[in-house]
Amino acid sequence: MNPILAILKEHNVSDEQAKELFQTLTENPMMAMAVIGQLGIPPEKLQQLMGLVMQNPALIKEAVEELGLDFAKVEAAKAQLQQ
Template sequence: MNPIIALLKEQNVNDKQIKEVFEALTENPIMAMNTVQQLGIPQDKLQALMMLLMQNPDLIKEAVDELGLDFSKVEQAKKTLQP
């Protein structure tokens, strides 16, 4: 299992919420951080999750694939964030 998904499940985030997080990540990575912060994850675990998300974009792709979402939206979002 993807470590990001595993961390979310450890914090009792349900499958629907996990899918919502990754849908948000594929549509707008900046706004997705707000979604993640609203899950009620303790600060230390939230910080670890944020580090995983920011430092390992390949893990996001793996999770998106594992959840059956469209990764091309992530690529589009990355292009809009680049100067």
């Protein structure tokens, strides 16, 4: 299992909530931060999660694919943030 999804599951985040998070990430990355805040994950685990993503950004693609979502939308959202 993808380490991002494993951390989410460890904190009782359902597959549906994970899909919602990644869907929000693709549509409005800034709003995704609010969704993450509502999941109730302790700050130290969020730090660990961010460290994983920063060390290996490909984990996001793997998580998106594991959830059956379209990674091209994540790339589009990323480009939108960089503008």
